[in-house]
Amino acid sequence: MPSASYTDPRLAAVYDALNPPSIEDAFHLDLAGAAPCAVLDMGCGTGRLASAFAARGHRVTGADPAPAMLAIASVRAGGDAITWILSDAASLALEARFDLIVMTGHVFQVFLDDEDVRAALTNLRRHLASGGRLAFATRNPAVEEWKSWTPDQTRERVEVSGQGTVDVHYDIRAAAGPLVTFETHFRFGPKDVATTASTLRFMDRDDVAAFLAEAGLSDVTWHGDWDRSPLGPASPEIIAVART
Ligand SMILES: C[S@@+](CC[C@H](N)C(=O)[O-])C[C@H]1O[C@@H](n2cnc3c(N)ncnc32)[C@H](O)[C@@H]1O
Numbered sequence: 001m002p003s004a005s006y007t008d009p010r011l012a013a014v015y016d017a018l019n020p021p022s023i024e025d026a027f028h029l030d031l032a033g034a035a036p037c038a039v040l041d042m043g044c045g046t047g048r049l050a051s052a053f054a055a056r057g058h059r060v061t062g063a064d065p066a067p068a069m070l071a072i073a074s075v076r077a078g079g080d081a082i083t084w085i086l087s088d089a090a091s092l093a094l095e096a097r098f099d100l101i102v103m104t105g106h107v108f109q110v111f112l113d114d115e116d117v118r119a120a121l122t123n124l125r126r127h128l129a130s131g132g133r134l135a136f137a138t139r140n141p142a143v144e145e146w147k148s149w150t151p152d153q154t155r156e157r158v159e160v161s162g163q164g165t166v167d168v169h170y171d172i173r174a175a176a177g178p179l180v181t182f183e184t185h186f187r188f189g190p191k192d193v194a195t196t197a198s199t200l201r202f203m204d205r206d207d208v209a210a211f212l213a214e215a216g217l218s219d220v221t222w223h224g225d226w227d228r229s230p231l232g233p234a235s236p237e238i239i240a241v242a243r244t
Contacts, residue, residue, distance in 0.1 A: 047062050047070075055078055091123075100135070133241055134241075140238050149172045166188055
């Protein structure tokens with residue numbers, strides 16, 4: 001079940017203000033290349049990247065289990081050119097096969113136990129065309145980025161159309177083994193506050209590689225950041241691009 005940050009329509013509406021286009025988008029657009037191909041954006045959220053793929057002429061499917069996120073995605077400019085599917089990664093059941101499947105915004109980290117990871121990767125592998133690629137990332141556990149998810153270090157004020165000013169911050173609640181639980185606080189007005197809880201799994205490169213191999217994906221290119229720098233012990237990201 002996705003976090004209420006994505007399933008509550010009022011909170012989902014804050015997502016785009018908090019997550020403007022980034023170098024991560026450029027990395028994935030580059031992966032797709034210039035020639036039109038079939039792209040699946042799994043965990044597409046509000047469809048920012050899916051619509052950018054479509055604007056470049058790719059045939060795009062965007063899938064997400066949170067109806068509130070898909071509702072925003074489907075009315076985005078160019079959204080009518082995209083096939084939107086309400087589904088999580090493990091349950092997706094399409095006849096279509098894709099040249100590129102992406103999971104951006106660290107969607108991979110919502111798969112909390114080994115069975116969740118296996119079910120998602122195996123099913124996504126099944127949706128890849130011959131020679132197709134699956135790209136996703138986890139934040140590098142060795143960097144312990146969650147230690148900076150404190151109110152003081154994350155406080156942000158954004159303008160949301162129709163809602164005005166919203167103050168947002170994160171607050172780490174627990175870090176137990178690979179699982180990190182944090183709250184997101186949204187302040188819409190003096191007495192109008194919403195708090196959601198989310199848990200993410202942090203996985204090292206060897207474990208990611210082992211899960212990919214189990215899913216039949218052993219040909220993997222690794223990067224340590226969105227500028228394509230090589231993966232090293234202190235890299236912020238563990239980015240996998242796996243080919244069938
Ligand atoms: C941080 S957002 C990323 C959205 C988008 N990919 C982006 O980069 O802006 C995480 C998304 O993952 C979705 N999600 C949650 N559980 C999922 C699952 N089991 N399979 C696929 N997507 C999931 C959420 O609904 C949410 O839209």
